Amino acid sequence: MAEIVVLGAGVVGLGTAMLLAKDGHDVTVLERDATPPASTPDEAWERWARRGVNQFRLPHYFLARYRAVVDAELPEVAGSIEQVGGLRHNPLLEIPEELRGPERPDDADCEVLTGRRPVIELAVAAAAERARGVTVRRGMPVSGLLAGPSSRAGTPHVVGVRTESGEEVRADLVVDLTGRRSPTPRWLEELGTKPPVEELEDSGFMYFGRHYRSEDGTLPFALGGGIQHFGTISSLTLPADNGTWGVGIVTSAKDKALLGLRDLGKWEAVFGALPTVAHWMDGTPIDDKITSMSKIEDRIRTFHVDGSPIVTGLVPVGDAWACSNPSLGRGASLGMLHGLLLCDLLRDVGLDDPLQFAAAFATSTDDQLRPWFDWTRSTDRHRVAQVDAGVAGERYEPDDDDFEFEQALASASSKDPDLLRIFIRGALVLERPRDALSRLDLIDRVSEVGGAWRDEPMAAPDRDELVRLASA
Numbered sequence: 001m002a003e004i005v006v007l008g009a010g011v012v013g014l015g016t017a018m019l020l021a022k023d024g025h026d027v028t029v030l031e032r033d034a035t036p037p038a039s040t041p042d043e044a045w046e047r048w049a050r051r052g053v054n055q056f057r058l059p060h061y062f063l064a065r066y067r068a069v070v071d072a073e074l075p076e077v078a079g080s081i082e083q084v085g086g087l088r089h090n091p092l093l094e095i096p097e098e099l100r101g102p103e104r105p106d107d108a109d110c111e112v113l114t115g116r117r118p119v120i121e122l123a124v125a126a127a128a129e130r131a132r133g134v135t136v137r138r139g140m141p142v143s144g145l146l147a148g149p150s151s152r153a154g155t156p157h158v159v160g161v162r163t164e165s166g167e168e169v170r171a172d173l174v175v176d177l178t179g180r181r182s183p184t185p186r187w188l189e190e191l192g193t194k195p196p197v198e199e200l201e202d203s204g205f206m207y208f209g210r211h212y213r214s215e216d217g218t219l220p221f222a223l224g225g226g227i228q229h230f231g232t233i234s235s236l237t238l239p240a241d242n243g244t245w246g247v248g249i250v251t252s253a254k255d256k257a258l259l260g261l262r263d264l265g266k267w268e269a270v271f272g273a274l275p276t277v278a279h280w281m282d283g284t285p286i287d288d289k290i291t292s293m294s295k296i297e298d299r300i301r302t303f304h305v306d307g308s309p310i311v312t313g314l315v316p317v318g319d320a321w322a323c324s325n326p327s328l329g330r331g332a333s334l335g336m337l338h339g340l341l342l343c344d345l346l347r348d349v350g351l352d353d354p355l356q357f358a359a360a361f362a363t364s365t366d367d368q369l370r371p372w373f374d375w376t377r378s379t380d381r382h383r384v385a386q387v388d389a390g391v392a393g394e395r396y397e398p399d400d401d402d403f404e405f406e407q408a409l410a411s412a413s414s415k416d417p418d419l420l421r422i423f424i425r426g427a428l429v430l431e432r433p434r435d436a437l438s439r440l441d442l443i444d445r446v447s448e449v450g451g452a453w454r455d456e457p458m459a460a461p462d463r464d465e466l467v468r469l470a471s472a
């Protein structure tokens, strides 16, 4: 079994460390932030500072695929999340039966286990502290890679890392789980590798979030999905732990007229004008300000260039490999799938031939995870272009089958119980809709049922009203 160093104790970093340790590996997690995890949900919410995770206090929703991985592979993590008040609920079964039809056996797959980000991270950290084979060292910022003998001339082989304090930590494999802002390209340059191939663009979205709590532990009733589009803005309404929930407004970062949403009063005025979600403000606010975030990148990176690895002994997992529009909430689910893929390859291919392992990791990542990233990025590009067109007072009419298909499926999902399930299972990272539709031979039904999506009325303030509310 291998000695493995995981860089980053984020929610996927710790989850992957635990998966690896279950397979018998000896895992050390090095985390930059020194602050130890809080001990209660309230303390996590009020006092746990996580400078390394910018999105720490923004609304999160952990999807069914994340729940499925922890239930099956890390039941102690699922138990720990439940112990701190994490919410198990099934968004499909909460839809009235008139719309979704009678319950079906595999509807249970859609159950999620979720909570506010600090609370989920507290629960995962508590499980990691107890996990045999995992050592978490906080306050250990990594500053570079250590190279050892290469198995092929010109391809550096990583044998560990150096921390800012100068300590060297050696390993058979280094797993980069340092998140969206992973510094590995700089470290690889210092090592003298070819540059990794990166596709990078600003997703163009801006987030404005706030959390609420109910007095009696109940949650607002959902009149639609967790993300709903209202012309040039989208709403997020995300159930969480202990009777709390997150509420967000997503805009285009180019939409300067809505920058006023950082102001609490303007944010409340705009959110309160969104008819199907305004009641999600009926609770006690537990944030005293609006948390905002922009410069959210869609970025994918590979260390496999021109058909072969540029480095061995180092793999990027989770957001360090690829990150995309967070409003779809796929990061933790895809990250845990990536962690499972890493475990499978260590079992099936092993580390005896580092080149073979690095190539197999890149190929499997491309085959199994890249399709999810491509789908998400395509959705992002269309949505942000649609918003930017709306801001300019234009209709968005791209000549693109994928856009037409996505809109039609979203519309059809409210009219057809089979398509509803396919839509929701896609949103929950259980199966991509195109795969499900081909498997069930239902692809034509999407345009038959949802093809008239352009004619549907949108109950939302018009653009002028929105701008007035955001600037009044």
Ligand SMILES: Cc1cc2nc3c(=O)[nH]c(=O)nc-3n(C[C@H](O)[C@H](O)[C@H](O)COP(=O)(O)OP(=O)(O)OC[C@H]3O[C@@H](n4cnc5c(N)ncnc54)[C@H](O)[C@@H]3O)c2cc1C
Pocket: 007, 008, 009, 010, 011, 012, 013, 014, 030, 031, 032, 033, 051, 052, 053, 055, 058, 059, 060, 061, 062, 063, 140, 141, 142, 143, 177, 178, 179, 180, 182, 183, 207, 293, 296, 317, 318, 319, 320, 326, 327, 328, 329, 330, 331, 332, 333, 335
């Ligand atoms: C606004 C927003 C909302 C989101 N909402 C959702 C959601 O609802 N559902 C969902 O599933 N996903 C969501 N995501 C994505 C999700 O947060 C990420 O996919 C997830 O955090 C990735 O986990 P990770 O462990 O790979 O990285 P991170 O959680 O980013 O953790 C990286 C860790 O690495 C550490 N680190 C960084 N550099 C170093 C270094 N040099 N040395 C040592 N440690 C280092 C950091 O301190 C940090 O602890 C959202 C993202 C954003 C931006």
